[in-house]
Amino acid sequence: xxxxxxxxxxxxxxxxxxxxxxxxxxxxxxLDGPVVAYFGRVLEKAKRDDGALxxxxxxxxxxxxxxxxxxxxxxxxxGVRRELLTLGAEGAEFAGWLYRDIQQPQxxxxxxxxxxxxxxxADNAALQGYVLLKKSQMAYDERDALRVLTLAQAAxxxxxxxxxxxxxxxxxxxxxxxxxxxxxxxxxxxxxDTAAALLANAPDDDPExxxxxxxxxxxxxxxxxxxxxxxxxxxxxxxxxxxxxxxAMSRRDTGFFNARRAAALxxxxxxxxxxxxxxxxxxxAHEVKSARxxxxxxxxxxxxxxxxxxxxxxxxxxxxNRAG
Numbered sequence: 001x002x003x004x005x006x007x008x009x010x011x012x013x014x015x016x017x018x019x020x021x022x023x024x025x026x027x028x029x030x031l032d033g034p035v036v037a038y039f040g041r042v043l044e045k046a047k048r049d050d051g052a053l054x055x056x057x058x059x060x061x062x063x064x065x066x067x068x069x070x071x072x073x074x075x076x077x078x079g080v081r082r083e084l085l086t087l088g089a090e091g092a093e094f095a096g097w098l099y100r101d102i103q104q105p106q107x108x109x110x111x112x113x114x115x116x117x118x119x120x121x122a123d124n125a126a127l128q129g130y131v132l133l134k135k136s137q138m139a140y141d142e143r144d145a146l147r148v149l150t151l152a153q154a155a156x157x158x159x160x161x162x163x164x165x166x167x168x169x170x171x172x173x174x175x176x177x178x179x180x181x182x183x184x185x186x187x188x189x190x191x192x193d194t195a196a197a198l199l200a201n202a203p204d205d206d207p208e209x210x211x212x213x214x215x216x217x218x219x220x221x222x223x224x225x226x227x228x229x230x231x232x233x234x235x236x237x238x239x240x241x242x243x244x245x246x247x248a249m250s251r252r253d254t255g256f257f258n259a260r261r262a263a264a265l266x267x268x269x270x271x272x273x274x275x276x277x278x279x280x281x282x283x284x285a286h287e288v289k290s291a292r293x294x295x296x297x298x299x300x301x302x303x304x305x306x307x308x309x310x311x312x313x314x315x316x317x318x319x320x321n322r323a324g
Contacts, residue, residue, distance in 0.1 A: 036083055039069055043091050044208055051250020054288030055098040062095045082122040089118040089127050090210075093134055100138055101252075103291035108138060129160025129170070130210055136173050140180075141292065149177025166211040168198035172222055179230035188230050192223050217247040221257050224264065233267035240264060252293075255284030259296040266300050271307035274300060275316035282316070286323035294324065 092115035099108035119127035136151035152173040175191035224239040240261035258281040265274035285293035
């Protein structure tokens with residue numbers, strides 16, 4: 001799905017039915033109230049559904065919604081336009097994430113850039129910093145260590161006035177960049193500790209607040225990824241196992257973090273367990289169409305190449321071939 005064909009989804013997406021009780025020609029006078037709130041509810045529902053339905057089923061809804069927001073933002077007063085563009089920036093960032101999950105980076109960049117543009121026009125500083133964080137996370141998908149670090153550092157600038165919870169995530173992301181670049185483990189763990197302290201002091205936000213998904217479990221799972229990059233995969237395995245056994249995450253997220261757990265197991269010299277966890281993860285990735293998870297699992301299989309004759313590794317390879 002191209003980022004430029006979102007109008008193609010209007011016939012089946014949200015935009016065609018966004019206003020079930022109002023005519024589109026009669027919406028202008030409602031845009032300071034129920035319609036803006038309705039668009040917000042559609043966005044939050046799409047975010048909730050993504051973990052269970054996967055990106056390919058969520059994207060048509062998002063592209064339709066973004067088209068509806070963009071179209072209506074042309075017809076309203078400046079104050080309401082800023083409200084709509086703030087919502088549009090949040091939605092565009094989410095669309096960027098969905099394209100990341102199906103491994104279409106060019107489309108993801110388009111929507112991240114659109115999110116930044118709308119956040120700037122809406123004069124929403126925190127959203128601008130947040131989009132920089134997401135660009136840093138996308139740089140990790142591409143294994144671009146230097147951009148992981150410098151984008152995270154840019155996101156952490158005080159000009160953005162980020163909420164405490166988002167500052168914690170940004171700090172952790174900077175630690176990941178430093179780990180990838182080979183900075184000393186003490187420096188990396190010091191930043192992880194700072195992120196933990198920030199998160200511990202973050203207020204209990206509205207579940208729809210910026211970065212509200214970043215909780216204690218998410219932080220620990222990201223810590224495990226950072227420890228893997230820092231050359232401590234055995235420590236990461238223990239952390240992954242502890243969190244995944246107790247955390248209630250979406251099916252898609254469980255599959256992804258199990259892929260990262262399999263990677264740490266492979267690097268720790270545990271081929272059978274890595275292959276078993278990878279096989280389970282591949283089944284989930286195939287179900288929810290997460291190409292990002294499948295990419296990680298492909299890297300795991302490469303790490304297991306010297307054990308390729310083991311039955312568990314052969315089963316894992318067969319599962320990846322079927323899922324792919």
